[in-house]
Amino acid sequence: MSKRGDFLYNTRVMKSLNEDLKTGQFKQIYLLYGGENYLKRQYRDRFVKAMIPEGDTMNYTRYEGKKTEIKEVIDLAETLPFFAERRLIVFEDTGFFKSGGGDLADYINGGMPPATFFIFIENEVDRRSSLYKAVKAKGHIVELTAQDEATLRRWILNLVRKEEKEISPADAAYFISKVGTDMENITRELEKLFCYCLDRKTLTREDIDAVCITQITNHIFDMVNAVAEQDQRKALDLYYDLLALREQPMHILVLMSKQYRDLFHVKELVKHGCPRKEIASRAGLHPFVAGKYEKLAGRFTAGELRAVMEEIADLEQRIKTGLITDHLAVEIFIVKHSEKKHA
Numbered sequence: 001m002s003k004r005g006d007f008l009y010n011t012r013v014m015k016s017l018n019e020d021l022k023t024g025q026f027k028q029i030y031l032l033y034g035g036e037n038y039l040k041r042q043y044r045d046r047f048v049k050a051m052i053p054e055g056d057t058m059n060y061t062r063y064e065g066k067k068t069e070i071k072e073v074i075d076l077a078e079t080l081p082f083f084a085e086r087r088l089i090v091f092e093d094t095g096f097f098k099s100g101g102g103d104l105a106d107y108i109n110g111g112m113p114p115a116t117f118f119i120f121i122e123n124e125v126d127r128r129s130s131l132y133k134a135v136k137a138k139g140h141i142v143e144l145t146a147q148d149e150a151t152l153r154r155w156i157l158n159l160v161r162k163e164e165k166e167i168s169p170a171d172a173a174y175f176i177s178k179v180g181t182d183m184e185n186i187t188r189e190l191e192k193l194f195c196y197c198l199d200r201k202t203l204t205r206e207d208i209d210a211v212c213i214t215q216i217t218n219h220i221f222d223m224v225n226a227v228a229e230q231d232q233r234k235a236l237d238l239y240y241d242l243l244a245l246r247e248q249p250m251h252i253l254v255l256m257s258k259q260y261r262d263l264f265h266v267k268e269l270v271k272h273g274c275p276r277k278e279i280a281s282r283a284g285l286h287p288f289v290a291g292k293y294e295k296l297a298g299r300f301t302a303g304e305l306r307a308v309m310e311e312i313a314d315l316e317q318r319i320k321t322g323l324i325t326d327h328l329a330v331e332i333f334i335v336k337h338s339e340k341k342h343a
Contacts, residue, residue: 029139
């Protein structure tokens with residue numbers, strides 16, 4: 001997947017990274033953080049490849065996890081590179097930008113050797129931390145967040161073209177709705193699709209349905225949507241599909257509960273006039289997913305969503321106390337709420 005994986009869209013926040021890679025004029029410190037792990041890994045690998053000769057284990061060190069010893073790091077950082085232009089130290093998921101990074105901040109502020117370079121890869125950071133401020137003053141910080149649907153669709157279309165194949169924009173959008181918005185998962189599912197269509201140029205919706213796995217959260221969403229549309233047959237079929245995939249009924253019920261909570265949260269944010277991007281951020285959803293939730297939330301009143309959440313909580317309690325089986329509880333819930341309402 002290297003040829004396909006190397007392609008990344010130049011959004012505004014990534015342009016400076018791509019420029020540094022292109023010119024070879026590297027900042028001494030980089031902090032790459034945010035929720036899109038695929039992009040973080042891609043940029044990490046590209047910087048390591050660009051900054052350190054292949055196979056040079058003397059001048060490249062990687063630390064991972066919260067047990068990283070800062071004293072050991074500083075001792076290494078003070079060591080001159082061995083017959084090379086620079087020494088590169090990569091830190092991953094250390095948590096230093098939330099706690100425990102004060103000594104490293106002092107070291108950076110005090111002046112690092114010019115031949116030592118740091119790259120930090122983190123999921124979350126505290127912008128008030130001394131380490132964040134030190135890196136901001138001395139290096140470059142980029143947040144790599146989930147990409148919007150339009151960017152993902154362009155990216156997918158480009159990957160398909162690189163394979164000398166074709167897919168319509170509508171089917172690319174359908175592919176995203178089925179496999180989700182995680183870029184790592186997208187690359188895996190595309191690889192399967194390319195192998196399945198090895199001897200054909202055009203990728204179709206039927207091909208996507210044949211080989212691509214629907215993300216369980218999308219499956220649950222479709223089930224809740226079918227319930228809201230009072231399409232009982234479809235809702236039950238989706239439930240039985242999940243059981244065939246060996247999902248436990250209790251887990252399905254928990255995911256349904258979360259789905260209704262998210263819908264309630266989105267509905268309240270819409271009520272207060274929040275724009276789509278803010279809704280996504282505050283509800284912890286991808287912008288593309290937030291749009292789907294916003295549409296589905298419109299099918300319910302706030303009172304209905306609250307009542308459903310209370311009912312699911314009651315069902316969970318009855319299951320735990322042995323009053324009803326988990327399989328039957330989910331089935332009864334689906335049947336009850338997907339019944340067509342007569343005037």
